[in-house]
Amino acid sequence: MxxxxxxxxxxxxxxxxxxxxxxxxxxxxxxxxxxxxxxxxxxxxxxxxxxxxxxxxxxxxxxxxxxxxxxxxxxxxxxxxxxxxxxxxxxxxxxxxxTPQQAYPPFGVALSLLSVLPPAEAGELLTARLAALGAEIDAIRAGITAATGDGLAWVFLVEEEYALALLEAEHRFVTGLISSLQEPDYVRAWHEIFGSMT
The missing domain is CATH 1.10.10.10 (Winged helix-like DNA-binding domain superfamily/Winged helix DNA-binding domain)
Structure with a gap:
């Protein structure tokens, strides 16, 4: 604790x-x-x-x-x-x-409630997020390359490497999530539960 x-x-x-x-x-x-x-x-x-x-x-x-x-x-x-x-x-x-500490990032909150959004809309929103993640990943990679090229020691870039690892992991996760949202069984089940509410 x-x-x-x-x-x-x-x-x-x-x-x-x-x-x-x-x-x-x-x-x-x-x-x-x-x-x-x-x-x-x-x-x-x-x-x-x-x-x-x-x-x-x-x-x-x-x-x-x-x-x-x-x-x-x-x-x-x-x-x-x-x-x-x-x-x-x-x-x-x-x-x-x-000591790992539990954080409550806003995206985690959104994921916990994602099932309320129509699958197609959730997929579109996550696709937009994927593009934003890709841009952040590219920017961090470019910054690391420039800094190491200027002779900055790796230890001064560990937070950038960590941020990059998190973004790459999230990118992989979101890519898989988009595929799962497109599964016919999920789409059918969503419409059975939430279809009348939209």
Missing amino acids: AKRRTVANPLALAVLAEMLVEPLHPYEMGRRLKEHGKDRNIKYNRSSLYMVVEQLVKAGFISQQETVRDTQRPERTVYAITDDGRREFFDWMRELVA
């Missing part, structure tokens, strides 16, 4: 990871998260980043180190990870890597 975290937002984990290297101010944290591609896996904006920084300070995982004054920019507070923050980061990371 997953441990209840004081600050459970995945953005907090990414912020702590960036701060393991050196103290940072929130603007620089945001820039580095984007530069390192974390915005592809973690949703955030400027206000959510500042909110997470406040939560991490309150939890004692980071602390103000200094305030930097620059004539061309507003005053910025630099934060450093604390010993508690370092322990929290590594404990949380070990849990996430070792």
Whole structure:
């Protein structure tokens, strides 16, 4: 069972990871998260980043180190990870890597209710999804090829490889599902159960 975290937002984990290297101010944290591609896996904006920084300070995982004054920019507070923050980061990371956790993705919800849609319409919608998945797969493959061509080490692309594996598995699944929806026995059974409701 997953441990209840004081600050459970995945953005907090990414912020702590960036701060393991050196103290940072929130603007620089945001820039580095984007530069390192974390915005592809973690949703955030400027206000959510500042909110997470406040939560991490309150939890004692980071602390103000200094305030930097620059004539061309507003005053910025630099934060450093604390010993508690370092322990929290590594404990949380070990849990996430070792322990599978149940997620409730929207597509899973749709699949649980798919039988309500007419088979032909469900097939059309899934065919559209298949095209979108194919485009995502192509984009990720191109990104991985470009990054490795530029000399980026494989370990910095593992989340892209994981995303690619999930998309390819979903593509195979959806392809099979479309075939199953076209089976005459299924179409006949659907019309017997739901035909009068449409």
